[in-house]
Structures are given as C-alpha cells and as structure tokens.
Amino acid sequence: MAEFRQIGWKASVPTLVIVLLAAVPPFLSSYWVGLLTQIMIFAILAMSLDILLGYTGLPSLGHAGFFGVAAYTVAVLATAYHAGFWTCVVSGIIIGTLLSAAFGLLVSHVRDVYFLMITLALGMVLWGLSNRWITVTGGDNGISGIPRVMTGPITFYEVTLLIFIGCTALMMLFISSPFGFTLKGIRESESRMKSLGVNTWLHCYLSYVIAGAFASVAGVLWAYYNAFVGPTYLDLTASSEVFLMVTLGGPGTLVGPALGAGAIVLLKNVISAYTQRWLMILGAIYIMTILGAPQGLWNLRWRSRSRA
Amino acid sequence: MIYIITQTLNGLFSAALLFLIASGLTLVFGVMRIVNIAHGSFYMLGVYVAYTIVARTHSLFLGTLAAVSAVAAAGFVVERLFLRRFASQPLAQMMMTMGFALLFRDAAFMIWGGDPFTLPYPSALRGSIEANDIVFPMYRLFVVFVAAVVGVVLWALNEKTLIGAKLRAAVDDAEMAAGTGINVALLSGLVFAAGAGLAAFGGVMGGPILGGYPGMDLDLLPLAFVVVIIGGMGSLKGALVGSIVVGLIDNFGKALVPELSYFTLFAPMVIVLAIKPTGLYGRV
Numbered sequence: 261m262a263e264f265r266q267i268g269w270k271a272s273v274p275t276l277v278i279v280l281l282a283a284v285p286p287f288l289s290s291y292w293v294g295l296l297t298q299i300m301i302f303a304i305l306a307m308s309l310d311i312l313l314g315y316t317g318l319p320s321l322g323h324a325g326f327f328g329v330a331a332y333t334v335a336v337l338a339t340a341y342h343a344g345f346w347t348c349v350v351s352g353i354i355i356g357t358l359l360s361a362a363f364g365l366l367v368s369h370v371r372d373v374y375f376l377m378i379t380l381a382l383g384m385v386l387w388g389l390s391n392r393w394i395t396v397t398g399g400d401n402g403i404s405g406i407p408r409v410m411t412g413p414i415t416f417y418e419v420t421l422l423i424f425i426g427c428t429a430l431m432m433l434f435i436s437s438p439f440g441f442t443l444k445g446i447r448e449s450e451s452r453m454k455s456l457g458v459n460t461w462l463h464c465y466l467s468y469v470i471a472g473a474f475a476s477v478a479g480v481l482w483a484y485y486n487a488f489v490g491p492t493y494l495d496l497t498a499s500s501e502v503f504l505m506v507t508l509g510g511p512g513t514l515v516g517p518a519l520g521a522g523a524i525v526l527l528k529n530v531i532s533a534y535t536q537r538w539l540m541i542l543g544a545i546y547i548m549t550i551l552g553a554p555q556g557l558w559n560l561r562w563r564s565r566s567r568a
Numbered sequence: 569m570i571y572i573i574t575q576t577l578n579g580l581f582s583a584a585l586l587f588l589i590a591s592g593l594t595l596v597f598g599v600m601r602i603v604n605i606a607h608g609s610f611y612m613l614g615v616y617v618a619y620t621i622v623a624r625t626h627s628l629f630l631g632t633l634a635a636v637s638a639v640a641a642a643g644f645v646v647e648r649l650f651l652r653r654f655a656s657q658p659l660a661q662m663m664m665t666m667g668f669a670l671l672f673r674d675a676a677f678m679i680w681g682g683d684p685f686t687l688p689y690p691s692a693l694r695g696s697i698e699a700n701d702i703v704f705p706m707y708r709l710f711v712v713f714v715a716a717v718v719g720v721v722l723w724a725l726n727e728k729t730l731i732g733a734k735l736r737a738a739v740d741d742a743e744m745a746a747g748t749g750i751n752v753a754l755l756s757g758l759v760f761a762a763g764a765g766l767a768a769f770g771g772v773m774g775g776p777i778l779g780g781y782p783g784m785d786l787d788l789l790p791l792a793f794v795v796v797i798i799g800g801m802g803s804l805k806g807a808l809v810g811s812i813v814v815g816l817i818d819n820f821g822k823a824l825v826p827e828l829s830y831f832t833l834f835a836p837m838v839i840v841l842a843i844k845p846t847g848l849y850g851r852v
Contacts, residue, residue: 319659319662373597373662373801374801380793381837384790384793385830385831389828392830393828495786496605500670537674538674539671546664547667550660554660
C-alpha cells in the first residue's frame with residue numbers, strides 16, 4: 261500500500277508541476293514568464309552539472325564553459341553569418357558537445373581536487389578566449405542582436421518548457437539506467453568498480469560529455485532567450501553560480517539542483533532590483549550553504565524524514 | 569636577437585611574479601589540500617591595501633608591510649574560523665574559499681571603486697640598465713631578484729628549520745604529526761596566512777607595472793593554477809619551474825599572437841597533463 265502511494269506520489273507531483281508550468285503564463289506578467297523561462301534554462305544547466313558533481317563525483321568548475329560556447333556559437337552564426345535557426349541550434353549543441361568531448365580527454369583520468377583545478381583552468385581558458393578573441397567574440401562587448409525567434413502563437417516559453425521536460429526526462433532515464441548506477445558506483449568507490457571490471461575512465465569520460473551536451477542545450481536556449489552573449493556567461497563566477505545551484509539544492513538528486521537553480525535565479529533577479537551587491541550575497545549564500553546544509557537542502561529534507 | 573632577449577627578460581619578470589603568487593597557492597595545497605579559489609582575492613587585496621597606505625604615507629615600504637600583514641591576518645582568520653572545521657573535506661573547503669572570493673571581490677569594488685590605478689615605482693629603482701643595446705628596467709630586475717630571495721628563504725625554511733620539519737611531517741601524515749605533539753591546526757592557520765601574505769606580496773611587487781583594477785583577482789587565478797598544475801601541486805620546485813614556463817610562454821604568446829595569448833597557456837598544461845597527470849614534481 262505504502263509502495264503504491266509512493267509511486268502515485270512520484271508520478272503525480274511531476275505531472276502537477278508540468279501542468280502548472282504550462283497553465284500559468286496567461287496569468288502572469290511577461291516579467292515573471294521571462295523569469296520562469298530563465299529558471300528552466302538554468303535548471304537544465306544545473307542538472308547537467310549534477311550528473312558530474314552529484315552522480316559521478318567529479319566536481320567541475322568550468323561547466324559554464326560549454327553553456328557559454330554553445331551560446332557564442334549561436335550568436336556568431338546568427339549575427340555574423342546570418343545562418344538559419346536550425347543551423348544555429350544544431351551547431352550550438354554540436355560544438356558545445358565536441359568541446360566537452362575534447363576537454364573530457366584531458367580531465368577524465370584525474371579526480372577530486374585535481375579535477376577541480378584542471379576544469380577551473382580550462383573554463384578560464386574559454387573565458388579568456390571569449391574575452392580576447394575580439395574579432396570573433398566582440399570581446400567585452402559580447403555579441404548582441406541575436407534575432408528573436410518564436411514570437412508567434414507558440415511562445416518561447418512553451419518551447420523552453422518542452423525542452424526542459426525532454427531534458428529532465430532524458431537525464432532521469434540516464435541516471436536510473438545501468439550506466440547511471442555505474443556512475444554512482446564510481447562516486448562511492450572507484451577502485452571497487454575497477455575490480456568489477458568496469459572501465460571507469462570511459463564512464464567518467466562519457467558522463468563528462470553527456471553533461472556537456474545538456475549544458476550546450478541550455479546555452480543555445482539562453483542565447484535565444486537573452487538575445488545577447490558576453491564573456492560573463494562563461495567566467496568563473498558563472499561556473500560557481502551553477503556549482504552553487506547544485507550544492508544548495510542537493511547534489512545527487514535532479515530535483516534539488518533544479519530547485520537550486522530556481523532559488524538562485526529568483527534571488528539574483530529580485531536582489532538586483534534593490535542592490536548592486538549580488539556577488540557579495542552570492543558569496544554569503546555559498547558560505548552559509550557550506551556551514552548550514554553542506555549536503556544541499558533537498559538532501560536535508562530526506563535525511564530529516566528518514567530520521568523521523 | 570635583441571627582441572628575443574628583451575622578451576625573455578620580460579618573461580622572467582612575469583615568472584618572478586607568478587612564482588611569488590603560485591608558491592603560496594602550492595604551499596597551501598601541499599599542507600591542507602585546499603584548492604584556494606580566494607588566492608586571487610588575496611593578491612588583489614594586497615594591491616588595494618598597499619595603494620591606500622601608500623596614498624596616505626607615501627612610503628612603499630610601509631604599504632608593502634601593511635598589505636602583507638593585513639592580508640595574512642585575513643587569511644589566518646578565514647582559515648581558523650571557516651576552513652578548519654572542514655579539514656579533509658576538500659570540496660567544502662573549496663566552496664568556502666569560493667564564497668570568500670566572491671565576497672572579497674565585491675567588497676573591494678565597494679570600498680575602492682572601479683578605477684584602475686598603479687602603485688608608484690620606488691625612487692631608487694626608477695631607471696633602466698643598458699648593455700649592448702638591450703634596455704631593461706631596473707625595477708623588473710629587482711622583482712626577479714626579490715622572487716629569487718623569497719624562493720631561497722622558503723626552501724631554507726622548509727628544509728633547514730624546525731618549523732619546516734614540522735610542516736613536512738604534517739604534509740606526510742597530519743594525524744601522526746598531531747600525535748607527536750605538533751599543533752597541526754595552528755600550523756595550518758599559519759601556512760594559510762603565509763600563502764595569503766605571499767599572494768599579497770606578489771600583488772604589491774607587480775603593482776607599479778600591473779597595478780590594480782576590478783577583476784584582477786580572476787585574471788590572475790588561472791595563471792597561478794596553470795603554474796601549480798604544471799609544476800605539481802604542493803611542490804615548491806614545481807612552482808618555480810612552472811612559473812618560468814608559464815611566464816615565458818605567456819610573454820611570448822602575448823607578443824607573437826596577442827589575440828590567442830590566453831590560449832597559448834593551455835598548451836604546456838595539456839602536454840604535462842598528458843604525460844604526467846600529477847604535474848612535473850607533484851606527488852600523488
């Protein structure tokens with residue numbers, strides 16, 4: 261009976277969330293619809309990082325790089341080359357994924373703090389490129405004027421919602437697949453997985469590439485949503501913002517990072533209306549998260565329930 | 569030829585600065601396994617504090633002293649109050665330093681504003697040295713010399729003194745070291761303070777040329793990280809070799825392919841990582 265109820269609960273809550281997300285736009289102002297769109301985009305990004313950080317145990321500090329590179333690809337193709345919509349979308353995702361496939365070769369054999377430092381350095385290389393390769397990226401000014409798409413009957417919000425649902429479903433399938441369980445095994449004890457005959461390098465590599473692919477999807481969405489791309493979307497602050505979304509929400513759960521993304525995006529927008537001190541507040545949230553809920557809020561909730 | 573020699577000398581100057589900064593980063597990593605994201609912030613705070621003190625007192629020496637001690641004190645407080653309770657949890661510690669990096673960055677912007685500035689040159693080192701058509705500013709040579717002295721002092725401290733012996737014991741096995749009566753917690757605090765102080769010192773040394781500006785903390789951080797990754801995390805010798813490699817490559821890269829200057833740094837790191845993932849002199 262309890263099992264039934266749990267399955268019913270598990271199926272009904274996501275359905276409810278989807279129905280709510282689909283039904284609310286007519287009742288909201290465009291500001292809030294925009295905010296919800298942002299939240300979904302960053303939720304995809306945060307969940308993709310969670311595949312690495314939460315499920316595989318690989319703390320990447322350069323994850324915003326793929327997001328940014330995909331966004332830049334769309335921006336460059338759409339403005340400088342006037343490429344069509346689908347060309348931009350597909351190339352954005354492909355280039356972001358290819359980049360993660362290349363970087364993956366460099367990072368998949370290192371772990372823990374080494375992984376952290378190297379991904380940080382790689383992320384900063386991308387940032388440096390976006391900042392200094394002025395002829396292509398426009399440097400500090402970024403690239404603006406990405407054409408608006410989907411202003412017609414099917415709004416950008418609805419498309420984002422569909423992609424968000426699709427990505428979430430795919431990621432859920434991925435982490436509950438045998439492959440996903442192997443990743444969790446590597447997180448818990450790599451040496452044991454190795455002795456079971458698992459090619460842990462390949463698993464880490466694929467996990468990195470898949471996370472990069474989902475981050476690229478989010479980046480493409482962001483380029484079209486924002487109509488502007490600049491170096492700030494792939495610098496260390498951006499990567500650490502995503503890192504915080506995952507940690508605050510709860511690594512190792514997809515729900516947590518999605519909620520974390522919601523919390524951070526909301527806070528950022530609300531706070532920015534009152535003060536310029538967003539970075540300081542972000543830093544404070546970081547410190548408080550580590551002090552108060554190092555396992556993330558969503559995990560905190562489960563723990564207190566299982567204790568009771 | 570003259571061009572190459574001048575660029576090499578400039579590269580050595582960059583290497584000297586990088587060594588001052590990266591040695592602090594690698595020291596902290598070696599002893600505590602902390603990936604210190606706030607290291608760039610300490611470098612930045614050093615320049616800003618020195619700027620304020622120099623503006624008040626017109627003494628570079630006082631400015632340097634104040635910057636190094638203030639930043640070292642800040643580092644000590646951060647370690648004792650916030651990082652110590654997460655000892656041997658590298659991820660939590662990294663995130664803590666990340667939080668402080670963001671805090672410091674915004675605080676510096678709030679206090680000192682967004683205008684870039686440079687520190688004044690010390691009057692005794694204003695000129696330049698000429699030999700066979702090669703003109704090299706005296707100050708840059710001075711910085712190379714200072715970095716060499718710091719390197720020797722750090723080496724001697726580590727290898728020849730009691731505190732160095734305690735430090736090496738704590739690196740090898742913190743628990744055993746604590747068992748023999750070494751106050752590892754205090755030692756860690758001091759090492760973190762020393763690392764922060766070194767970063768601040770590097771900032772002040774580079775101050776007359778590189779100056780201070782918002783965002784300098786994150787400009788520097790990847791350079792310092794690449795040095796430490798190439799040299800091997802936790803190794804002083806590695807920091808030395810790494811900073812020379814990165815300093816030279818960065819300098820020639822900027823001179824030859826300015827648009828991709830940042831990207832040229834990437835190459836040596838990739839090569840080293842492919843051959844030896846722990847860096848040239850890193851231990852597992």
